[in-house]
Amino acid sequence: MTRAPLHNFSGRTAIVLHRSEEIGQRIKARCDRLGVRALVCTGDLSASLAETADMLILDIDTADDGMLPWPNGAAPVPVIGLVGSESPGRLAWALRQELDAFLPLSALGNLFSALVVGHEVFARKSETRARAAELARRSSGRLDVIRAVLALMEEGRDEALALKKLRAMAMVEQISLEDAARRLLAKRRAIRGGAS
Amino acid sequence: MSLRLGLIFSTTGSYAALGQSALAGALGAIETLQKAGAPEITPVIADPGGDIAEYERLTRSLLDDGVRHILGAITSSSRKEMIPLLEQRGGLLWYPCPYEGFESNDHVVYLGAAPNHHVVPVTDWIAAQGMRRAFLVGSNYVWGWETLRLARDCLQTHGVKIVGERYVPLGSTRHDHVLDEVCSRDVECVVDSLIGPSNTTFLQGLAARDPARVGRPGHVVSFNQTEADLDDLGAAANGLLSAGSLFEEDAGAQLKTAARRHAPNGRVSSFLSTAYAAVEIIAEALVRAGTEDPKAMFKSACSAPVATAMGPVSIDPVLRHAELRPCLSLAEDGHFRVVERMDRPIPADPYLTSRVANPIHRKPVLRIIQ
Structure with a gap:
């Protein structure tokens, strides 16, 4: 059965991880339009705060492994990367973390698309992992x-x-x-x- | 204080009737405001003739010429064509038409009906009539796809069966295969998101094939049929239910005068009244802001409701959409008769966040029947 991608995020909570309070607030305003409750966090992400999140929106320019309370690529929720400087090293970090969608800071108006893509990629990734685990168990x-x-x-x-x-x-x-x-x-x- | 207002409406081409109606509203309001001594608004009229490339060219030329505010675009594809230029050059589009939602651009003010103003009340109405079998037909582009996707979702939630869904190419007037399906499948309600000539020919074909259904109220429903091109449909429109932010029956003297003086068909439609109200909002925002800077004017337009010929209009500063009082109307002999009025203004919900999110998939309950 094919599944329609999720497109209603109303009532969900997003943690916005960005050092700039101003950018955090701009993303929060965008989240408001979609019925998403945004918690802007300008420091590291604590495990207790992470637990309240249904999704994470983070700045890939300043993020590092230590900021995230889970192993590389094992985020329990969809993660959307905000693209600022486009430096190859930062993009490589984001790819290592297996981020689910990317949103250029210059195009915050397209947050909705990033959320739809991010949630769908996350769901497919979870299904692929579950299938791989089942195949390993069976073999x-x-x-x-x-x-x-x-x-x-x-x-x-x-x-x-x-x-x-x-x-x-x-x-x-x-x-x-x-x-x-x-x-x-x-x-x-x-x-x-x-x-x- | 004065403002040059770009009026980009296709008054020729396949949806000329809608463009003519909207332009008439804008010109009527400009005329009335001028007499009342409001700040001068100078119209800069451009006709893209329904050609998508022309929207881009004319928008660029107006913005390059120093015009900051544009009232216009009928179709979503034309609006989407204009947006990148508005973003680049810092312009603001006041968009007066019903559309399919899922947009909230910083360079647009959405004054027409959003899906919770049209698809949701119309599908609720279908279910309330006890209809159980619906057929979806639309033009093959974003308006058709998105309104019918949502209509399917809403109708199925109400337990209405979708017996078929067909899309026809834009401008196509050959509908035999669709009419065959509709007439052979015991369809109680046709949900019609066709536009322009496709819509006219489809409804006329349906009435010719099955004359009995035309007498049944709501045998066809539309989310955007107005008086602007109702006459084109003739008796084939009888029994059609439509949603809109204003129907002619509710129009006051100002709108009627604008229609009489400026509309080729002399009729009030939601396109005419929304364009009229848009000009009133623009004029009031200019007075409040004291500058034609688009950001400042948008902010001042949102600061308090603006009295317009459609009644007071509030604009949500976050979603950038107007609150509306949508009505449902039935077409009868060339006129719409309002059958349902919302008792309060409904805030637009372009992303439909207030609808119950994400249906939970439960396993079917299986039981043994002996």
Whole structure:
């Protein structure tokens, strides 16, 4: 199912991290138009303040890893980078942090677009990460699939029929093949344990 | 104290009727204010003829000539064409038309209806009539896309089924395939975001195909149909419901005089009345600010409501949009009859932040039926 990008940010809180109070206030005025509550922060971001945020808007000219209370690229909320000087080093930092969207300081009027893009990129990134984690978890179960096929072959099936049986079990339970294998092996161990 | 006001309206071309109506309002207000001894406003009239490239050329030429304030642009594409130049040269556009929202530019004042003034009340009305099957048809550009996207969203929230959605190229007058669909699918309400000749030919085609539906109030709804080009539709408009910030029925003597003296069709429309009110707001802002500097004038326009021929108008200094009292009207034999009036001015909500955000997706409740 395709998901429409989020475009209503009303009631959400944005932390605006910028050394300049004036620019912070300009961004706050823009946030007001979108129903977003902006908290302007001119110093480092504390972990407790970060927890209240639904998104972060920061100045990539002055930001550094130490300002953010999470490891590189692991922000728990969408992060929008304000582009000022365009120096390659600062852009490289922003890319290392895997910022979700960029907004030139000269184009603050386009904050809405940056929020839509940022939230969508963040959502896709989260989905990709979840998928990668699931694939890693499943590939770690390959040995169990082989063990389960061998166990089913002990009942007189060939390997193709054994795999088919395992697939059918996965389908009925609506779980992955690897999880079905783990479940089958656990059940057999339990039976064997109970019998001894 | 005086001010040169650019009036960039397409009074020729495919949507000439709307441009003529708006220009008539502006000229009527300038005339009235002059008689009343208000600061002199000198109109600088330019006609882009509905050609998008001409908007850019004429805007540039006016701004280069020292004009700081422009009243004009009908379509969103023309407004978006003018904005970069206004930004570069520090001009201010007073925009008097209904539009699809999602904009709040520092060089524009939005005086026409925003989506919460047109799409939201119209779709609420459809649902309140108990209609359950709607068809969406629009011109293939930003107005059609955005109004129908929102209409779909609002109607589905109300449980109205969208049985079809079609877009036709700008200017296209061949609608057989769309009419086939509408007439074969038991459509109670056609949501119409077509513009110009496409709109006229579609409504006439629909009335010819299915004459019975024309008698049903609200069998077609529009978010921007006005008296400016209602006569073009003839009897095909009967039963059409439209939203607007003012319909002719509510017009006072000033607007009627402006229409009589300046509008080729002699009629008051929301384009005419909003352009009229825009000039009154500009004149008042000039007096309050004491300078024609766009920033200062915008600030003074927002400082207190301005009395206009449409009633007092307040402008939100943050969102830069006017508060309006939208009405819903039904077309009957060449006139609009107001069927619903808002009891108070409604602040514009161009980003629709007051609508319930982000529907929560719940798993369907499954149960076994024996």
